[in-house]
Amino acid sequence: MNTIATLRIGETGIISEESLDVIPLKLLEMGCLPGTEVELLQIAPLKDPLYICVNGSHLAIRKEMAAQIKIIKN
Amino acid sequence: MERSKPIQVALIGNPNTGKTSLFNQLTGLNQKVGNYPGVTVDKKQGICKLLNNQTAIITDLPGTYSINPTSVDESIVLKSLLTTEDENYPDVIVVVADIENLKRNLFLFSQVKDLEIPIILAINMADQLDRKGISIDVETLQKELKTETILISARKNGGIDKVKTAIVNCVEISKAHPLCSLNHKIDEDYFERLKEVSENHTLYELWLMVTQNNLPDSLSEIEKQKLLEFRQDVSKLKRYQHKETIHRYQQINEILKRTYIVDRSKAKDLRAKLDRVFTHKIFGYVIFFGILLLIFQSIFDWASAPMDFIDSAFANLSTLIKGELAPGVLTNLIADGIIPGIGGVVIFIPQIAILFLFVAILEETGYMSRVVFLMDKIMRRYGMSGKSVIPLISGTACAIPAVMATRTISGWKERLITILVTPFTTCSARLPVYAILISLVIPDKKLLGYFSLQGFTLLCLYALGFATAIVSAFLLHKIIKVKSTSFFVAEMPNYKIPSFKNIVFNVIEKTKAFVFGAGKIILAISIVLWFLASNGPASYKNAEKNIVENSVNFNISAEELQHKIAASKLENSYIGIMGKTIEPAIKPLGYDWKIGIALISSFAAREVFVGTLATIYSVESGSDNTSTIKEKMRVEVNPETGKKTFTLPVGMSLLIFYAFAMQCVGTLAVVKRETKSWKWPLAQLFGMGILAYVAAFVTFTIFS
Numbered sequence: 001m002n003t004i005a006t007l008r009i010g011e012t013g014i015i016s017e018e019s020l021d022v023i024p025l026k027l028l029e030m031g032c033l034p035g036t037e038v039e040l041l042q043i044a045p046l047k048d049p050l051y052i053c054v055n056g057s058h059l060a061i062r063k064e065m066a067a068q069i070k071i072i073k074n
Numbered sequence: 075m076e077r078s079k080p081i082q083v084a085l086i087g088n089p090n091t092g093k094t095s096l097f098n099q100l101t102g103l104n105q106k107v108g109n110y111p112g113v114t115v116d117k118k119q120g121i122c123k124l125l126n127n128q129t130a131i132i133t134d135l136p137g138t139y140s141i142n143p144t145s146v147d148e149s150i151v152l153k154s155l156l157t158t159e160d161e162n163y164p165d166v167i168v169v170v171a172d173i174e175n176l177k178r179n180l181f182l183f184s185q186v187k188d189l190e191i192p193i194i195l196a197i198n199m200a201d202q203l204d205r206k207g208i209s210i211d212v213e214t215l216q217k218e219l220k221t222e223t224i225l226i227s228a229r230k231n232g233g234i235d236k237v238k239t240a241i242v243n244c245v246e247i248s249k250a251h252p253l254c255s256l257n258h259k260i261d262e263d264y265f266e267r268l269k270e271v272s273e274n275h276t277l278y279e280l281w282l283m284v285t286q287n288n289l290p291d292s293l294s295e296i297e298k299q300k301l302l303e304f305r306q307d308v309s310k311l312k313r314y315q316h317k318e319t320i321h322r323y324q325q326i327n328e329i330l331k332r333t334y335i336v337d338r339s340k341a342k343d344l345r346a347k348l349d350r351v352f353t354h355k356i357f358g359y360v361i362f363f364g365i366l367l368l369i370f371q372s373i374f375d376w377a378s379a380p381m382d383f384i385d386s387a388f389a390n391l392s393t394l395i396k397g398e399l400a401p402g403v404l405t406n407l408i409a410d411g412i413i414p415g416i417g418g419v420v421i422f423i424p425q426i427a428i429l430f431l432f433v434a435i436l437e438e439t440g441y442m443s444r445v446v447f448l449m450d451k452i453m454r455r456y457g458m459s460g461k462s463v464i465p466l467i468s469g470t471a472c473a474i475p476a477v478m479a480t481r482t483i484s485g486w487k488e489r490l491i492t493i494l495v496t497p498f499t500t501c502s503a504r505l506p507v508y509a510i511l512i513s514l515v516i517p518d519k520k521l522l523g524y525f526s527l528q529g530f531t532l533l534c535l536y537a538l539g540f541a542t543a544i545v546s547a548f549l550l551h552k553i554i555k556v557k558s559t560s561f562f563v564a565e566m567p568n569y570k571i572p573s574f575k576n577i578v579f580n581v582i583e584k585t586k587a588f589v590f591g592a593g594k595i596i597l598a599i600s601i602v603l604w605f606l607a608s609n610g611p612a613s614y615k616n617a618e619k620n621i622v623e624n625s626v627n628f629n630i631s632a633e634e635l636q637h638k639i640a641a642s643k644l645e646n647s648y649i650g651i652m653g654k655t656i657e658p659a660i661k662p663l664g665y666d667w668k669i670g671i672a673l674i675s676s677f678a679a680r681e682v683f684v685g686t687l688a689t690i691y692s693v694e695s696g697s698d699n700t701s702t703i704k705e706k707m708r709v710e711v712n713p714e715t716g717k718k719t720f721t722l723p724v725g726m727s728l729l730i731f732y733a734f735a736m737q738c739v740g741t742l743a744v745v746k747r748e749t750k751s752w753k754w755p756l757a758q759l760f761g762m763g764i765l766a767y768v769a770a771f772v773t774f775t776i777f778s
Binding site for chain 2: 026030046047058
């Protein structure tokens with residue numbers, strides 16, 4: 001199963017519809033929506049947090065959150 | 075149409091959109107910072123002259139991504155938009171969006187638009203369109219959004235006049251139209267029923283009242299009851315909020331598809347290159363620690379000259395006033411209470427302003443978010459968040475603004491731990507205490523022929539402060555059981571060259587907030603201390619007579635007599651009695667009652683220690699005018715042992731005590747406000763106090 005946390009730097013994926021319930025409202029509001037493309041831009045030196053770009057928003061989220069958001073790899 | 079009353083305008087926008095730049099351009103220096111009732115969030119307002127001689131009162135609301143709040147600052151935005159009876163309830167809202175993140179910015183816009191308040195959309199950074207490869211069809215966008223849309227470049231003053239004109243025009247429109255219809259796609263029946271609850275509010279307002287459990291007083295009891303019924307199924311509310319968000323984004327996507335095109339090949343991505351450097355696993359940390367060193371160096375180096383100047387200026391002012399005014403209680407109050415009290419606050423302005431300058435630059439450039447990204451994992455081991463780094467750095471100037479800076483931390487437990495440990499970082503009030511004690515008890519020698527032993531001791535004390543903060547955070551992380559459901563998300567804004575104007579305004583504003591916030595408390599305590607030191611029971615009133623009588627047979631100079639009287643008065647004053655009372659408790663640490671007085675008075679602010687001792691020790695050094703506080707302390711003798719008071723064990727014990735003890739009323743007050751409970755400041759006071767006592771006792775025993 002692929003999640004944002006399994007992406008490698010530079011890879012992209014589409015957030016799956018079933019992730020809707022696990023994504024907190026605030027993250028949705030910042031553009032992290034099911035059906036949109038997410039790119040992993042950077043991983044912090046200690047492997048956490050992850051730096052992603054989704055819907056034009058550049059966000060840092062923690063790995064535990066990222067591991068809950070399922071994606072379909074491009 | 076001429077309006078007699080000024081137009082109320084609210085600025086709303088995401089963080090990092092240049093909202094503050096627009097605010098500064100519209101209002102210039104006509105700004106004032108107040109407080110929202112009940113919370114310590116700054117309310118920034120300014121007056122703007124519009125083009126036809128009308129005036130507008132502009133309120134700069136805190137930056138937010140949504141009007142569904144997740145922090146104190148954000149809840150202000152919601153409150154300002156729902157409280158129709160408030161004097162600053164907006165006639166017009168200006169939503170500030172940034173051209174690069176237009177989609178996300180329009181999400182907030184779509185929420186605000188649905189409140190049906192007259193609204194203007196200002197899209198900022200229009201001067202960067204070409205550089206980012208963006209083309210935008212403003213005409214169509216305007217029609218689709220049913221909103222006057224203006225391209226501005228706030229920093230370069232572009233489009234500001236258009237915004238002013240739009241504000242005037244917009245006010246004429248009494249009613250605005252909603253953008254997104256909530257009911258259709260989510261649950262038509264549900265939202266129809268919600269709409270019927272009240273005629274005086276729009277559907278979206280009612281929906282917000284339900285989801286945020288924010289029922290304004292303007293509602294009748296029946297209406298409130300009805301709204302509460304909608305809150306019964308919370309999981310349904312949550313589901314509908316999610317659906318609403320997706321619905322909004324879908325609508326925005328449709329609109330942007332026709333009006334907004336980004337040519338990625340034209341966009342020069344400097345961001346990616348800079349990110350690779352600033353978040354590099356080695357250089358990232360090297361750069362960060364380099365910047366930290368620069369900040370500390372500047373705080374001490376650049377600030378020392380103005381601080382010395384302020385110090386002597388206030389001392390001279392006191393002397394001057396004593397000379398000029400007729401002697402009496404009032405003169406004493408001014409010269410010995412109020413002026414040193416104000417001076418005790420003003421002296422920190424240089425350090426605090428320099429620190430705020432750096433923090434403002436780091437935030438404006440976007441670098442601070444990279445620090446958060448770099449440090450989050452490390453800080454999390456100690457129960458904190460990457461966002462805790464900023465308060466901990468700020469704490470080296472003063473814990474009060476540092477505690478306020480913890481608001482950006484979304485997790486309550488992480489925020490609480492940061493608040494609790496921040497006072498361990500060596501704030502600038504400890505510095506004068508450290509400086510004088512070190513120069514008294516640590517020999518002026520070189521380590522390895524190069525490093526100054528005194529400087530090294532100071533460095534160790536700073537390291538001790540940070541280490542204690544980290545260790546106690548780790549312990550608190552294990553001890554505190556608080557349910558905290560929020561999670562971590564940080565926006566990584568694009569890099570920007572900081573705007574000089576924004577930074578200057580920011581520094582002035584924060585420094586002012588410190589001076590008037592913390593200053594009030596320090597000043598009040600200074601006056602209380604002055605009163606306690608210059609009043610006392612009968613023995614105090616007789617002190618002068620007794621000394622004069624006892625000295626008759628000795629051949630002492632008039633000056634020496636004055637010193638003796640002052641010393642005796644102090645001993646018999648209320649504060650002297652307090653010092654004597656606590657003497658048994660502090661004796662194991664190596665302190666006498668005079669140091670006890672200094673400890674008590676340090677609760678106003680730590681640096682008062684030096685001033686208090688200066689007053690107390692104005693004794694045996696006699697007629698020698700040149701003696702400084704340091705000299706007076708050096709020759710001070712403990713009457714019981716006949717040895718010098720400030721020996722190495724006493725000095726070390728005091729240094730450790732000041733490193734740990736929570737001697738700051740201002741910080742306690744701000745912690746109370748931020749945690750909304752006396753529990754945590756009291757825990758700090760006693761926890762840190764006990765630690766200080768034990769550690770000082772151990773230190774004294776080891777060195778004796």
